[in-house]
Structures are given as C-alpha cells and as structure tokens.
Amino acid sequence: KTHILDETFPLIAHYWCGHRSQNWCLQLLAVHPDFQGHGLGAELVQWGVDAADEESICASVVSAEEKEGFYNRFGFAEVGRANVGSLKDNGINGGAIMFRERRSPETNAQDKRGEV
Numbered sequence: 001k002t003h004i005l006d007e008t009f010p011l012i013a014h015y016w017c018g019h020r021s022q023n024w025c026l027q028l029l030a031v032h033p034d035f036q037g038h039g040l041g042a043e044l045v046q047w048g049v050d051a052a053d054e055e056s057i058c059a060s061v062v063s064a065e066e067k068e069g070f071y072n073r074f075g076f077a078e079v080g081r082a083n084v085g086s087l088k089d090n091g092i093n094g095g096a097i098m099f100r101e102r103r104s105p106e107t108n109a110q111d112k113r114g115e116v
Helices: 004-016 040-054 068-072 085-089 105-113
Strands: 023-025 058-062 077-081 096-100
Touching: 004 077, 004 096, 023 040, 040 058, 040 068, 068 096
Parallel strands: 023 058
Antiparallel strands: 058 096, 077 096
C-alpha cells in the first residue's frame, strides 16, 4: 500500500497542467481533533490562499472525503475526484480534487474590501 499514491497520481496528474501547473498545493493540512473548531484550519487555508493570490497563481487541495464544503468557503471548486486506480482498488475514498483559480490583483483588493 505504500505505493498507492505513486500509482494513482498519473491518473489525476492532468488536473495540474496548463495554467494550473504553477500553484500553491495545500497538501497535508490538518488540525489535531483536540484543537478543531477554533478556526485554526481556516487560518491555514487562508494563509495558502493569500500566498497564491500574492503570486497570482491558483491554489489546489485534495480534500478529505466529505470536507469539500469547508474549502468551498475559500473559493475552491471541485474539478475531479481522487478515488481512482489503486486508491479505489484498496477501498480508500479519496476526496475532491479542488482548485481556487488565480485571481487578479484587482479582484483580490475587491474581495478584501467586501465588494465582490
């Protein structure tokens, strides 16, 4: 099972091409259960989104199953599922592959002022 991700990535790699090839991949974000519900996860995601915005590139994440709504709040949209190949064959329910498209400096400024 240690090679599952290596075997699966070629099946989903096409999502990270073209204008999405340069992105902030918010990988392995987690908050210990004892500290969940205090906004720490939101702060981590916002940090990554802000970094992507500063560079005018996308942000990506593979959400845990059924956690897509959390990332939707930050402007992420589902483009595919990570439950293919060896993941699926081994009963691992991958979540959504999600991107937050790059934003122009003008859009970022409007967002911060609450105009969008």
